[in-house]
Amino acid sequence: MSRTQPPAPLPPDETPQDPERRRLLGTGLGVAGALLLGARESAAQAAEPTENVPGARAPRQGSAAATASGTASQRWMRPGVPGRDYLPVEVPNGSKLPWKIVGGVKVFHMVAEPVEHEFAPGLQATCWGYNGKVHGPTIEVVEGDRVRIYVTNRLPAATTVHWHGILLPNGMDGVGGLNQRAIPPGETFKYEFTIRQWGTNLYHSHHDEMTQIGMGLTGLFLSHPRRPSGPRVDRDFAILLHEWSVEIGTARPNPNEMTEFNVLTMNARAFPGTEPLVVRTGQRVRIRLGNLSPQNHHPIHLHGYQFRITQTDGGPIQPSAQIPETTVLVPVGSTRTIEFVADEPGDWALHCHMTHHMMNQMGHDAPNMVGVDTRGLARLVQPLLPGYMPMGQVGMAGMEKHMEQMPVPPNSIPMKGLQGKYDYITMGGMFTVLKVRDGIRTYEDPGWYDVPAGTLADRADPAELERDGIDPAAPQAPAAG
Template identity: 55%
Template sequence: MTFSRRNFLGASGTMALIGASVVSGRTQAASIPEAATMKEAVMQPPLVPATGPDYNPVVTLNGWTLPWRMNGDWKEFHLVAEPVVRELAPGMVSHLWGYNGQSPGPTIEAVEGDKVRIFVTNKLPEHTTIHWHGQLLPSGMDGVGGLTQPHIPVGKTFVYEFLLQKSGTFMYHPHSDEMLQMAMGMMGFFVVHPKDPAFRRVDRDFVFLMAAYDIEPGAYVPRVAEMTNFNMWTWNSRVFPGIDPLVVAKGDKVRIRFGNLTMTNHPIHMHGYDFKVSCTDGGWVPENAAWPEVTIDCAVGQMRAFDFVADNPGDWAFHCHKSHHTMNAMGHDIKTFIGVDKKEAAKKIRQLVPDYMPMGTAGMADMGAMEMPLPENTLPMMTGWGQFGSIEMGGMFSVVKVREGLAAGDYKDPGWFQHPEGTVSFEWTGEVQKAERAPADLLETSQNANLVVVKPGSKPRNVNHQWRNK
């Protein structure tokens, strides 16, 4: 079925049941939960708990939370490992492997102290397992094929049972033909909320996983043996401009959690704010030890979370700070033509290729602005448009949109930020004739009547608009 919160009756779920004849493992259940599935790549609303301890649910970028049912004192989930088709951004899809219709799979949410029972059905063409990355559990439930359990054969369902011993930020992924299966997109988020609903509570809680793919233009399946030269750097198997914005109400306390299952580290940077690192995959950072950053590096296999108060409205860029990770379909053998005069060469080439356009002599920005014909099933290297023109980004890039007056559960894209008059950088057109003045208590005038100076120790109030030319 296609999962819809309109027809799902609460988190404890009145769900149809299917036979358990293929269930393997020590749990002998009469039935297993239906495996909800999702095909859309649009961020779904948070799944608010209908029973059990209170918590503020997370929101998965371009994803959703897996529903569960209560069976006695066990919280039961059902994951299906299967081939999926994932839209990376409008204009490009990839044939990946994932869970329950998507890559990455649905987010699992539970509470510290919960007893969870997770059914895993294998619909892949080869065996698999699931490792619960960062969880403290019995060795036989750790999911390492051949070491701690038999591999799950094609067509079979295994059961994992364990007690959630601590709250925090975790993930799941295979430990069976691991290089190939993770390279094909098999991964998912696992959030365990604190037993005390007041502990480190936030108003909005976002999650995403980082993965990288090498998909040649016109191809649909990633090159799984690639180790370094990837061309699609993704958050939740999406690239800009296909990644959801993070929509936040002014005044909200916000948490952003992310994990890294690529082959390299990612320095994640947010504009407009500093934040405090609040959680790692090892656990919560004590509040008096949380350190301030504007960029936090996330190494391979790590998870990080940071918190901030959204007190500065605007559209704030949020991205990996490795510049080639904010590009799509980037070739790695591109020659540098900066400063090269191609005029004469272009004339000769156009005799054979009439539509040839020489590029790169003055940089690469023209690639983001031109809508050139592309091969089938690929994306421009630099793309995306904002209210002021081409954004010239791709890959691991999104926007944190902080707005006044949003309702608590409102995650709809509010459009582009309407900047107050005089707060947008502008073109210099000549000598300033008359400067707009800030309040007198903040300013003093120098001997140059056109120069406005902020008094030492005073707090500026958007004074960058003082230099608007009349």
């Protein structure tokens, strides 16, 4: 589980993101402090007459509101700055799209191009991505920002970019043929609009979508609120779910596949290639989940915790309507955001609960051998196929040792697995680990968790079995009812 970005130092315990606001609201000043802070913000905004009212949506270009108050293109706020205006999101195994400010506008440059991408150690493919990444770098902005995004096409085919779920003028929506000319190979197009909302959204090609999304032209588009409300989080993660068809031994995804996908990923990585999510005990955690899979919805389950679903791609959910869950269904083309307090240390699984989505490439399309008596089969077959060994008669668990001894096709990965602290982890695909630790000072992978004495499930003591009247060898009567 290697990290692609250097770990950031943790903030000190109890360090608020907005010290002045928390100090004022936490003292007897209360309302007076809040009014004072609001007055300071109003004065700062008055010095910038082109800004919108903070938190309000800019009017749509061409609407009556826009006509009355100036065009939407003239009404935006000062660019949001990380640390001052928002806590930057973490993208495990991913990256962020850099930006610069030109005339008060955040300027980005995206390059659509072929990318050599590693899904997990041992499996690499030629995909399509942005700026050398699959998935494309995450775009992170603030409500009220004016953004200008240049898109250069270095693919062998025309493309576009659709800003999925973003409120913007019709000519910026990115549907090839409907809203714009497709971007020919070698050309650069410009998209420009004002961010009038906050939440977790997506971007992807909207030209020959089956091919181009299937090849990897996707990414996350995150917008932070200009005036946050509610509990502040300490760790904010973003994960994009996707599925691929990479046939054994091939070097490219098959974008024409419609039903059978054999590589299931989080931020374009399959376990054991996924980074863990590392937090300190007691921190409030947000996990943003987006799904641009070609076919499947994904029920993402977190072990050890109950959480609340706080946002969809349509925006925040009012606290009274937030649903407590341990599994959240993330539909195709949607996002869901969950929040919880990490109050129990340990290594906790986070994964899709469609069981075949926790398998890697060579675990699919295998014959059903469960219950088959294969004694003597190897002796009969090996003269024809040296090295043959029957597999799967009691399921696929336990076969990892056999797989290590057998040659596998080039550029393919075994069914599943990673050696864990106690045994082999028979998981793959859309699976990662939330690692919660007491008192850590960095977000480096802390290794496997050492459980406290007396809290590890293990072989039962014979004396305890006798004490509790349990005879493992005795036949069991049918359960009552």
